[in-house]
Amino acid sequence: xxxxxxxxxxxxxxxxxxxxxxxxxxxxxxxxxxxxxxxxxxxxxxxxxxxxxxxxxxxxxxxxxxxxxxxxxxxxxxxxxxxxxxxxxxxxxxxxxxxxxxxxxxxxxxxxxxxxxxxxxxxxxxxxxxxxxxxxxxxxxxxxxxxxxxxxxxxxxxxxxxxxxxxxxxxxxxxxxxxxxxxxxxxxxxxxxxxxxxxxxxxxxxxxxxxxxxxxxxxxxxxxxxxxxxxxxxxxxxxxxxxxxxxxxxxxxxxxxxxxxxxxxxxxxxxxxxxxxxxxxxxxxxxxxxxxxxxxxxxxxxxxxxxxxxxxxxxxxxxxxxxxxxxxxxxxxxxxxxxxxxxxxxxxxxxxxxxxxxxxxxxxxxxxxxxxxxxxxxxxxxxxxxxxxxxxxxxxxxxxxxxxxxxxxxxxxxxxxxxxxxxxxxxxxxxxxxxxxxxxxxxxxxxxxxxxxxxxxxxxxxxxxxxxxxxxxxxxxxxxxxxxxxxxxxxxxxxxxxxxxxxxxxxxxxxxxxxxxxxxxxxxxxxxxxxxxxxxxxxxxxxxxxxxxxxxxxxxxxxxxxxxxxxxxxxxxxxxxxxxxxxxxxxxxxxxxxxxxxxxxxxxxxxxxxxxxxxxxxxxxxxxxxxxxxxxxxxxxxxxxxxxxxxxxxxxxxxxxx
Amino acid sequence: xxxxxxxxxxxxxxxxxxxxxxxxxxxxxxxxxxxxxxxxxxxxxxxxxxxxxxxxxxxxxxxxxxxxxxxxxxxxxxxxxxxxxxxxxxxxxxxxxxxxxxxxxxxxxxxxxxxxxxxxxxxxxxxxxxxxxxxxxxxxxxxxxxxxxxx
Numbered sequence: 001x002x003x004x005x006x007x008x009x010x011x012x013x014x015x016x017x018x019x020x021x022x023x024x025x026x027x028x029x030x031x032x033x034x035x036x037x038x039x040x041x042x043x044x045x046x047x048x049x050x051x052x053x054x055x056x057x058x059x060x061x062x063x064x065x066x067x068x069x070x071x072x073x074x075x076x077x078x079x080x081x082x083x084x085x086x087x088x089x090x091x092x093x094x095x096x097x098x099x100x101x102x103x104x105x106x107x108x109x110x111x112x113x114x115x116x117x118x119x120x121x122x123x124x125x126x127x128x129x130x131x132x133x134x135x136x137x138x139x140x141x142x143x144x145x146x147x148x149x150x151x152x153x154x155x156x157x158x159x160x161x162x163x164x165x166x167x168x169x170x171x172x173x174x175x176x177x178x179x180x181x182x183x184x185x186x187x188x189x190x191x192x193x194x195x196x197x198x199x200x201x202x203x204x205x206x207x208x209x210x211x212x213x214x215x216x217x218x219x220x221x222x223x224x225x226x227x228x229x230x231x232x233x234x235x236x237x238x239x240x241x242x243x244x245x246x247x248x249x250x251x252x253x254x255x256x257x258x259x260x261x262x263x264x265x266x267x268x269x270x271x272x273x274x275x276x277x278x279x280x281x282x283x284x285x286x287x288x289x290x291x292x293x294x295x296x297x298x299x300x301x302x303x304x305x306x307x308x309x310x311x312x313x314x315x316x317x318x319x320x321x322x323x324x325x326x327x328x329x330x331x332x333x334x335x336x337x338x339x340x341x342x343x344x345x346x347x348x349x350x351x352x353x354x355x356x357x358x359x360x361x362x363x364x365x366x367x368x369x370x371x372x373x374x375x376x377x378x379x380x381x382x383x384x385x386x387x388x389x390x391x392x393x394x395x396x397x398x399x400x401x402x403x404x405x406x407x408x409x410x411x412x413x414x415x416x417x418x419x420x421x422x423x424x425x426x427x428x429x430x431x432x433x434x435x436x437x438x439x440x441x442x443x444x445x446x447x448x449x450x451x452x453x454x455x456x457x458x459x460x461x462x463x464x465x466x467x468x469x470x471x472x473x474x475x476x477x478x479x480x481x482x483x484x485x486x487x488x489x490x491x492x493x494x495x496x497x498x499x500x501x502x503x504x505x506x507x508x509x510x511x512x513x514x515x516x517x518x519x520x521x522x523x524x525x526x527x528x529x530x531x532x533x534x535x536x537x538x539x540x541x542x543x544x545x546x547x548x549x550x551x552x553x554x555x556x557x558x559x560x561x562x563x564x565x566x567x568x569x570x571x572x573x574x575x576x577x578x579x580x581x582x583x584x585x586x587x588x589x590x591x592x593x594x595x596x597x598x599x600x601x602x603x604x605x606x607x608x609x610x611x612x613x614x615x616x617x618x619x620x621x622x623x624x625x626x627x628x629x630x631x632x633x634x635x636x637x638x639x640x641x642x643x644x645x646x647x648x649x650x651x652x653x654x655x656x657x658x
Numbered sequence: 659x660x661x662x663x664x665x666x667x668x669x670x671x672x673x674x675x676x677x678x679x680x681x682x683x684x685x686x687x688x689x690x691x692x693x694x695x696x697x698x699x700x701x702x703x704x705x706x707x708x709x710x711x712x713x714x715x716x717x718x719x720x721x722x723x724x725x726x727x728x729x730x731x732x733x734x735x736x737x738x739x740x741x742x743x744x745x746x747x748x749x750x751x752x753x754x755x756x757x758x759x760x761x762x763x764x765x766x767x768x769x770x771x772x773x774x775x776x777x778x779x780x781x782x783x784x785x786x787x788x789x790x791x792x793x794x795x796x797x798x799x800x801x802x803x804x805x806x807x808x809x
Contacts, residue, residue: 234752344667356672360679367683382694384712385687392686397679518748520729578752597729597749606729606749 003068006056007147009049013100014137016046020107020130024123028196036123040111043126046133047104054101057146058088067153070094070146076159076574078546086170087160092294092310093146095173099290100136102174102181103129110185110210117206124192125185132184135317143310159546159574168228176221176248180286182214183255187283190276191325194332199272204265207279209633211262215255216629222248223622234580234595236516236610238618241390246369247289250362254282257358259629260351268413270348273336274355280329284322285362291318292369343415350408354401361397365390402457402504405497406464410471428467432459444513454508461501469494488635496628503621509614516611518597522604530611532592533557538603539596547572549581552596552605556585567607569596582608591615692763696793700766701740707766710775713742714761714790722756735760737793746774753779759790 020042027035057070061084066072074087074094089095107129114122140146163169189207193199225248230238239245258278265275291314342348368385376382406428410421436456440448472490473482515529521536528534537553549570556563565583572579582595590613597606694712695705705711715735722733729748733756734741744762754760754777764774 235749349667352668353671356675360675363676364679364683368687371687384692384694386690386692389683389686389690392690393679393682396682518729520727580752595749600724601726608749 002056002059002063003065003147003149006053006060007145009053009056010097010137010141010147013046013049013053013104014134014141016042016049017130017133017137020046021127021134022130024130025127025195028120028123028127031120033119036119039123039126039130042130043107043111046130047101047108050097050101050104054088054097057094057097058085060147061085061088064157066155066157067150068146069148069150072150072154072157074160075157076546077156078573079157079160079165080545083160083165083170086164089173090160090164093140093144095177096136096140096144096294097146098174099177099181100133100140102177103133103136103184106181106185107133121192121196121198124195125188128188128191129184132188132321135321139310139313139317143313156574159572162547162570162572162575162577162579163232166228166232168224168232172221172224172228175217175224179214179216179218179221179255180248180251180289182210182217183251183279183283183286185210186214186255186258186279187325190279191328194276194328197332197335199276199336201266201269204262204272204275208259208262208266211255211259211279212629212633215252215259216626216633218248218252218255219622219626219629222252223619223626226622227619230615231582231584234582235608236514236582236593236595236612238510238615241368241387243369244289244293246365246390247285247292250365250369251282251285251289253358253362253365254278254285257355257362258282261355264348264351268340268342268348270338270340270342271352272338273333274352276333276336277329278355278359280322280325281359281362284318284325285366287314287318287321291315342413345411345416345418347408347411347413347416350404350411354404354408357397357401357404361394361401364393364397368393399457402461402500405500406460409468409493409497410464424471425464428460428463432456432463435459448512451508451512454504454512458501458504458508461504462498465494465497465501487637488631489637492628492630492632492635494628495631496625499621499624499626499628501621502617502624506614506617506619506621510612510618514610514612517609519607519609520600520604521607522602525604527609529609531558532611534594534609536605536607539599539605542568544570546574547579550596550599552583552594552607554583554594554607556592563592565592565594567594567596586616588616589613694761697735697737697742698740698793700742700772705766707768710763710765712761712763713744713772714759715742715793716759716790717754717756719756735762737790742772743770744772744774744777746777748777750777751779761790 019038023035024039024042027033027038060068060071061075062081064071064075064077064084066075070091070093074091075084079087087094089098107126110122110125110129114125117125186207189203189210193203222245225245226238229240229245230236258275261271261275261278264271291311294310294314340348368389372383372385407421407425410424433456436459437452440452440455444451469486469490473479473486476482476485517527517529519527521527521534523536523538526533526535533556535555535557537555539550539552542549542551547570549568551566551568554565554567556565563585565585567583568581570579570581571577580595582593584594585592590611593608593610593612595608597608599605692710692712693706694714697713697715699705700713705713713735715737718734718736718741721741722731724731730745731747731750732743732745734743736742744764746762746764751760758779761778762772762774763776763778764772766772
């Protein structure tokens with residue numbers, strides 16, 4: 001019964017999405033207020049029905065209803081309730097439902113926080129979101145219905161993929177989807193503005209907080225995913241340039257470019273056309289990400305689904321969304337004019353450069369990700385592009401981005417004097433160079449130029465961020481009033497750029513100075529790795545709720561300090577999968593990582609012992625960037641924006657209606 | 659700055675960026691492309707020597723031998739028509755087992771031994787790397803739905 005209820009609710013959701021995607025758009029085009037007024041209630045109703053549908057699926061999981069195919073495939077009575085609930089999005093069908101539900105949440109949010117918008121603009125935004133929803137819901141209903149019943153239900157289910165039975169994998173997909181789908185709001189705003197011909201700084205001010213929130217979730221989702229891969233996949237890497245990771249990283253890069261270019265459009269009214277294009281790109285890449293992961297075209301640990309009908313559907317949907325929006329852009333872009341003037345040396349141009357670099361980086365990742373697929377599809381051979389490609393291309397593109405992130409905030413809008421700026425940063429350049437070189441020489445090596453470059457850059461980012469903030473604050477009399485006078489956006493930017501520095505320190509040091517050993521260890525054998533004495537004390541057998549494990553016992557000693565690490569090798573009963581659970585002693589300056597390999601003769605095991613300096617900094621950098629975004633978005637300017645936009649709306653509406 | 663000059667500047671900047679990126683990408687591409695070969699192709703001598711590539715197939719049951727003193731493992735992969743001997747030093751992935759479809763990355767030595775630097779197996783019992791499934795189909799001797807063959 002519950003599953004059927006969920007199915008019906010899903011169909012009702014589609015009906016509401018159809019209402020939301022047709023009448024308001026037509027109403028906005030013809031100027032029929034009644035049709036436009038449908039947008040809000042239809043959006044809210046859609047969200048309600050999707051929530052009901054999602055809860056029905058969750059209830060089927062909670063009740064172990066194995067007559068539902070999706071539940072039977074991805075759950076088991078031995079699975080703890082907590083994982084049974086997270087199993088709702090553990091595989092293809094449920095995660096698409098989650099995608100749709102999150103789009104419903106974003107729609108609901110737009111209907112609530114939109115009092116300042118004109119009815120017409122809101123009708124267009126919600127109409128476009130409704131059309132996206134129609135596509136996704138049709139996809140779910142036609143190709144991947146999670147409520148499908150089994151004629152002969154099994155006694156017990158097939159269990160959730162053991163890799164996903166983990167807290168990191170529980171929160172990672174919802175966060176990532178919040179980011180992916182959140183970009184649909186920026187996209188809908190851009191398309192609505194193109195349709196209505198009302199591209200101005202009020203539009204940018206309106207679109208900016210939504211984009212920021214999506215970016216925050218995307219940042220968190222990617223950081224969580226990287227952290228999960230590090231401890232769960234059992235070989236200590238945190239980024240693999242796997243196509244699925246790339247699929248989330250490309251929208252992030254473009255969204256990062258977008259929040260910077262939105263700032264220019266809002267503050268200066270420049271780059272309008274470019275900003276719109278970025279908004280289209282960002283959401284298109286999110287959809288492409290969904291396609292890559294969900295069509296099963298990739299050789300990837302993440303590709304659980306493989307069904308050509310699904311692939312074809314998403315590809316068609318992708319073509320309609322991207323093609324349609326670019327076509328509209330092509331029609332309307334020539335009429336978009338920037339009336340602002342700025343000099344060659346100005347903040348505007350530095351931000352443009354930052355945008356170009358970020359988009360180019362996203363483009364080169366796209367090339368490396370899609371090229372093998374295209375070759376394969378054309379029958380020209382099967383190739384794979386190794387991680388070295390991505391690091392070779394990515395590093396030189398990112399170096400100038402880091403330089404810019406340090407210096408651009410110091411530039412004034414409109415025009416800047418290079419001499420003045422260089423006068424101000426001269427000392428910072430020398431300072432970060434000396435700090436970078438000497439710290440690496442003191443703690444690591446005299447000759448390691450690569451690390452020195454990385455650390456110098458990190459010092460540069462941190463020093464310029466702090467200096468810029470300080471010089472803004474010190475314009476006021478008294479430090480306290482200076483600090484208080486700064487807007488949260490400035491705090492956010494400073495924190496995010498410091499986060500970039502923290503991330504860079506983590507990447508540089510962990511990649512250059514990790515010590516990794518794969519060895520055979522006999523019982524009570526000791527191995528010394530980077531000053532740490534690892535002693536193997538044997539393995540014991542333990543029982544988990546749905547697995548049995550061999551748990552290793554490792555004693556690690558350094559300078560009288562003693563830690564015990566207990567990595568596990570788990571055998572999951574139902575799917576009969578083996579899983580490596582690494583044991584990690586995490587610290588601010590280093591991680592110790594032990595993973596069991598295979599049992600060998602006489603109680604010996606093959607083991608991985610890793611020493612990874614500054615590993616945490618990678619994820620802390622991500623969290624700092626996210627926190628910076630949070631500060632920015634809570635700026636009271638955006639709450640005031642409502643009032644200003646209202647006056648803009650009343651001024652603009654007669655023109656738009658005519 | 660006039661509109662025209664600004665536009666020219668923008669175009670130049672974009673072209674330079676794209677140019678640099680394409681140059682870097684193509685250089686890096688050249689170095690990092692890994693081609694996939696089936697065991698039959700390797701046996702026929704079509705695979706390059708002295709250059710890394712990927713070979714994939716099913717691990718031949720009974721072929722896995724571990725060196726008692728080191729972490730070196732030897733095994734053979736097959737597509738049903740030919741077998742390629744593989745040596746790998748290190749810890750094999752959790753799902754590596756006899757009969758499983760795997761992909762290994764490495765180079766072929768003059769004695770015909772494939773020295774793998776990496777062995778990849780899928781975290782799903784029913785999932786077969788697409789390259790391996792295609793090569794089995796091509797060989798025509800093993801059903802790509804290999805569960806039957808394993809038993």
